[in-house]
Amino acid sequence: MKTKDTLPWQDTPAESERIVSAITRIASVLRSGTWQFATTEGLNPTQVDILEALRSRQTGVRLSWIAQHLGVTAASASDSIASLTAKGLIKKGRDSEDGRAVALRLTKSGQDLAAKISNSVGFAHEAVSGLPSSTQDALFKSLLALIGRLQQSDRFPEIRACVTCKYFAVNRHSDSETPHHCMLVDAPLSVSLLRLDCPEHDQAQTVVAVQNWRELESV
Ligand code: SF4
Structure with missing residues (x-):
């Protein structure tokens, strides 16, 4: 029960807790921007993350690398890649370092779509650049x-x-x-x-x- 002697900041969570809370809220707002983009394009958020990861790696990457980079299981990455391949956004080819391995790259359509991803969080870029x-x-x-x-x-x-x-x-x-x-x-x-x-x-x-x-x- 609050008394007149209770200080207004006594119930304030620790600063570390408030920092994590702030980051979580920002991440959730950014995620909603990505969700909107994903929904409009008929993708799920992992598929959006894969397009974004492949955008700057034109020499291609292996499936295991994508799974590790995104912190998802190989099975989950594999499902998303199969769907992106079926949509014509990803193509499979030979890995430049190991001819027996498969490397994944964006198709031209995939490159075009990946280029639009940063627009989905353009509001955040604007907010940060205003600081x-x-x-x-x-x-x-x-x-x-x-x-x-x-x-x-x-x-x-x-x-x-x-x-x-x-x-x-x-x-x-x-x-x-x-x-x-x-x-x-x-x-x-x-x-x-x-x-x-x-x-x-x-x-x-x-x-x-x-x-x-x-x-x-x-x-
Ligand atoms: S990641 Fe390495 S190669 Fe790339 S800019 Fe930084 S130090 Fe240079």
């Missing part, structure tokens, strides 16, 4: 740190992010604007340029990736 750039940088850095923590506890699927890439040199430069470096293109990187899904990504050793996450979190 001051310093806020965007801080938000991106905080989200990266959170992804890093989740990855280290095995609760987040592998991502082709700079932080886990063997070409990434964390805090290589003293310049606070561009402290990091991509050794593949030999160019300095600011936090705002760090990629979450780079086609050139090559997985770093686990010990290096963990160290990168720690260093990124500490500055």
Whole structure:
């Protein structure tokens, strides 16, 4: 029972709880945008995720990679891929690294449809881009740190992010604007340029990736 001595913030959940709640609500709003797009196009959300994942991988990927990337079972990925193939949005071909394996790629129709996906959450892009750039940088850095923590506890699927890439040199430069470096293109990187899904990504050793996450979190 509340008394006149009860402080108004006594029932406030812990900050960590409110942060998770905020992220969950944002994810749910974004999901509804994707759902609307999926429904209009006669797809399910996993199929939309597959189109999006294949969009930047024109050399093709294997089914097992898609399942792992999306954090779904191979059976679920296989069902969605069969449906996308029947719709003429995905084609199967030879894997460039292993001629006996099957690689999945988008067809021209698949590319065209995948290009429209980001419009389904255009309202969110607009909201984020309306924030001051310093806020965007801080938000991106905080989200990266959170992804890093989740990855280290095995609760987040592998991502082709700079932080886990063997070409990434964390805090290589003293310049606070561009402290990091991509050794593949030999160019300095600011936090705002760090990629979450780079086609050139090559997985770093686990010990290096963990160290990168720690260093990124500490500055
Ligand atoms: S190759 Fe791509 S993922 Fe790797 S460090 Fe360079 S930009 Fe980042």
